[in-house]
Amino acid sequence: NAGVTQTPKFQVLKTGQSMTLQCAQDMNHNSMYWYRQDPGMGLRLIYYSASEGTTDKGEVPNGYNVSRLNKREFSLRLESAAPSQTSVYFCASRVVSAGDYEQYFGPGTRLTVT
Amino acid sequence: GEDVEQSLFLSVREGDSSVINCTYTDSSSTYLYWYKQEPGAGLQLLTYIFSNMDMKQDQRLTVLLNKKDKHLSLRIADTQTGDSAIYFCAASGSARQLTFGSGTQLTVLP
Numbered sequence: 001n002a003g004v005t006q007t008p009k010f011q012v013l014k015t016g017q018s019m020t021l022q023c024a025q026d027m028n029h030n031s032m033y034w035y036r037q038d039p040g041m042g043l044r045l046i047y048y049s050a051s052e053g054t055t056d057k058g059e060v061p062n063g064y065n066v067s068r069l070n071k072r073e074f075s076l077r078l079e080s081a082a083p084s085q086t087s088v089y090f091c092a093s094r095v096v097s098a099g100d101y102e103q104y105f106g107p108g109t110r111l112t113v114t
Numbered sequence: 115g116e117d118v119e120q121s122l123f124l125s126v127r128e129g130d131s132s133v134i135n136c137t138y139t140d141s142s143s144t145y146l147y148w149y150k151q152e153p154g155a156g157l158q159l160l161t162y163i164f165s166n167m168d169m170k171q172d173q174r175l176t177v178l179l180n181k182k183d184k185h186l187s188l189r190i191a192d193t194q195t196g197d198s199a200i201y202f203c204a205a206s207g208s209a210r211q212l213t214f215g216s217g218t219q220l221t222v223l224p
Contacts, residue, residue: 004156035214040122042202042216043157058211090156102147103212105156 001026004106006091012112013081021076021109023091031094032074033103034058034066036087043090049074081113116140118205120215127223132190134218136203139184143205146179147212148188151200160188160201190220198222 004025013019025032030051035043035058045058049068063085065077074093078085088110092103117139126132138146144165149157163170163177163186170177176189190197203215 033211040216042118043214045211048211092157102145102159102162105149105158107156108154 003027004091004093004104006089006106006109008109009107010110012114013078014114015082017081018077018079019081020078021089021091021111022073023075023106024073025091025093025104026072027093027095027104028071029093029095029104030071032068033092033094034064034074034076035090035092036060036085037090037108038087046076046089078111081111083113085111086113087111116143116205116213118203118213118215120201120203120218122216123219123221125221125223126193128193128195130193132188132193132197132220132222134188134190134201134203134220136186136188136215137184138186138203138205138213140205140213141181141184145206146177146186147204148175148177149202149204149214151202151217153199157202193220193222195222195224 007022033048034046044060047066049055052071067075088108090108091106094103119137147162148160150160151157161172174191178187200217202217204212
């Protein structure tokens with residue numbers, strides 16, 4: 001099993017450009033998440049998908065959109081990138097079971113917006 | 115919502131014990147987790163504790179939970195240079211999502 005994979009690993013964008021970050025998991029997990037990590041701020045939830053066909057906003061959704069393409073894939077789109085979106089983006093997934101919230105993380109996408 | 119707090123930095127000498135502390139606010143958090151992040155990598159689960167436990171030991175790792183004070187700690191015995199990383203505390207909370215602390219950067223000095 002590859003676990004959670006993310007592409008690309010690195011990306012540099014100019015202000016106003018758009019891009020889509022891809023995430024896929026092969027663990028048959030129901031829920032998937034997008035986080036951003038900024039120095040000294042830990043991980044902040046952008047969007048999540050509790051199950052295929054559903055998506056919900058997290059703590060910092062502004063400037064982002066998501067698509068849960070199928071059970072395996074969950075993409076994050078920046079329509080018009082801004083320097084404030086320079087960050088490391090992590091995708092995560094988890095199986096839904098009673099009381100267990102463990103999440104499995106991808107290796108991250110390092111995004112710089114100039 | 116849930117708030118999880120950690121100190122940002124900790125330095126220890128190789129061979130000493132490290133203790134990383136965390137506080138959380140939501141008393142309904144049923145699971146509390148410790149994740150490790152090495153440079154340039156994603157987060158990996160180190161260990162977790164269920165809220166009805168006081169302590170959990172796993173090789174060099176000991177997790178202590180004080181539910182009354184909503185305080186969680188991670189002790190690493192015989193700390194090695196390979197333990198240098200950022201350690202995140204996370205709590206499940208009532209929203210059924212994980213809330214992460216800001217992470218503690220552990221530096222192990224030779």
